[in-house]
Amino acid sequence: GPCLLLLHGAVSDSRVWRVELESLSDVFTVVAWDAPGCGGSSDPPEHYRLPEYAECLEQFLAALDLERPHVLGHSWGSALALELCRLSPSAVRSLVLVGAYAGWAGSLPPDQVAQRLEFALAIAELAPNAFEPASMPGLFSDAMPKERRAELATIMSEIRPAGTRTMAHALAEADLRDLLPRIEVPTLLIHGDSDERSSLDIANELHAAIPRSTLSVMPGLGHECFLESAERFDTEVRSFLLGLGF
Secondary structure (H helix, E strand, O other): OOEEEEEOOOOOOHHHHHHHHHHOOOOOEEEEEOOOOOOOOOOOOOOOOHHHHHHHHHHHHHHOOOOOOEEEEEOHHHHHHHHHHHHOHHHOOEEEEEOOOOOHHHHOOHHHHHHHHHHHHHHHOOOOOOOOHHHOOOOOOOOOOHHHHHHHHHHHHOOOHHHHHHHHHHHHHOOOOOOHHHOOOOEEEEEEOOOOOOOHHHHHHHHHHOOOEEEEEEOOOOOOHHHHOHHHHHHHHHHHHHHOOO
């Protein structure tokens, strides 16, 4: 079937999509990448920002011969998906943006950007396996199943300093607001109404700015809504993509 490309968030890797890789594969060819500095990928140069990550992603698509995939990005991955549209507008068939930002600089006040960057850089300096995800404000909602919480904790405990630092700087410096009105592909915004990392106000701003966008609010779910209720999330994604006729 048509390709669905999954882009993970920061302090994460492709393993977070374990359920989606299976549950959506009956209709789609589902591919999950590891961003530079995450999972099985090598560390990025320190100067990397979103444009350089988008160039890497474009090369990834070319290497796997993935033509015009549907692109689903969570959090940091949503900003990367948008940046890919800037770099190569014809490369993307549709967007699904989950817990999204127009970059931190584009969606958060400067004091929050500075605070989050400081926190992320502190995480990067921790000893291996020392990071406790529960310490990240607003990451989990009460809806997170214990087994998925443990799964995410394992992934996050294996973060690498170089990748974490560079991804944090890239998101902190990104302001994609100028790009949003130029997004031409159908776009689904999925947002938990209890998301404390990317508030519903941010989702509404993105929805207002992206011309062909639909906003789906998931009651009772937070920033990691795809982990908190995979069945509800996957149903929403499937319905949107099938509604496009691929």
